[in-house]
Amino acid sequence: PLRHVALPPAEAFSPPQPTGDSLTPMRGQAGEGESRDLALTPSPGRVSPVGWGVRSSVLDLGVGNLGNIARALERAGAAVEITSDPDRLASARVIVLPGVGAFRPPREALRGALEDSLRQALAAGAWLLGICVGYQLLFDSGDEFGEVDGLGLLPGHVRRLPENVVLPHIGWNRLHGMSTQTPHPLLRSIDDGAYAYFVHSFAPDEVPARWALASCTHGRSFAAVAGSGRIYGTQFHPERSGRMGQRFLRNFL
Numbered sequence: 001p002l003r004h005v006a007l008p009p010a011e012a013f014s015p016p017q018p019t020g021d022s023l024t025p026m027r028g029q030a031g032e033g034e035s036r037d038l039a040l041t042p043s044p045g046r047v048s049p050v051g052w053g054v055r056s057s058v059l060d061l062g063v064g065n066l067g068n069i070a071r072a073l074e075r076a077g078a079a080v081e082i083t084s085d086p087d088r089l090a091s092a093r094v095i096v097l098p099g100v101g102a103f104r105p106p107r108e109a110l111r112g113a114l115e116d117s118l119r120q121a122l123a124a125g126a127w128l129l130g131i132c133v134g135y136q137l138l139f140d141s142g143d144e145f146g147e148v149d150g151l152g153l154l155p156g157h158v159r160r161l162p163e164n165v166v167l168p169h170i171g172w173n174r175l176h177g178m179s180t181q182t183p184h185p186l187l188r189s190i191d192d193g194a195y196a197y198f199v200h201s202f203a204p205d206e207v208p209a210r211w212a213l214a215s216c217t218h219g220r221s222f223a224a225v226a227g228s229g230r231i232y233g234t235q236f237h238p239e240r241s242g243r244m245g246q247r248f249l250r251n252f253l
């Protein structure tokens with residue numbers, strides 16, 4: 001089982017080069033985009049305009065390094081709770097959906113009351129950030145161990161990376177394809193070419209350009225960060241990506 005795998009703290013991971021020299025609060029307009037199922041309207045301010053100190057609910061699906069992501073969120077200014085309670089989830093204003101391992105187990109865990117509560121929270125104005133497999137669950141489907149439906153909150157399908165590269169894709173890799181003139185608030189003060197830390201063998205595919213905020217290449221190019229309105233996700237692990245990862249989380253909050 002992959003529940004609560006122990007990993008070194010974020011400070012133990014050092015990227016090949018530092019990126020982003022500021023951890024001051026971000027300001028700006030959130031990116032524009034339409035939701036697939038929900039009426040999501042970007043709001044002015046930081047990406048999630050609810051402010052620091054508001055409860056951020058880390059959803060426990062039994063797969064994920066929950067302690068590490070909770071500590072990283074706290075360092076970024078969040079008040080964190082880890083929960084699998086549908087009632088708590090339904091009332092959340094900021095939701096973080098982490099995950100490691102295969103697509104199917106967390107997707108099966110996120111059905112019934114939990115999925116209903118997640119959609120209820122989003123319809124009521126909550127902000128959502130998916131990380132690694134939690135990010136993959138946001139898409140239409142994943143084909144790891146057979147095709148499984150995703151949440152359908154972002155357009156695209158999660159497919160295996162090519163066999164002509166080493167898998168799993170573990171370690172530092174560069175982000176690219178970010179707008180340098182009008183950076184999305186989620187990527188404010190993060191340079192094009194910044195290093196992020198990845199651990200995965202599957203990645204989103206067929207993501208429309210207007211939804212893909214940053215890309216990475218390992219065998220093929222894939223959307224390393226995607227989202228719109230109040231729903232975002234990242235294939236890399238911000239809690240393992242040093243100062244860049246902390247910048248990313250603080251931008252979201």
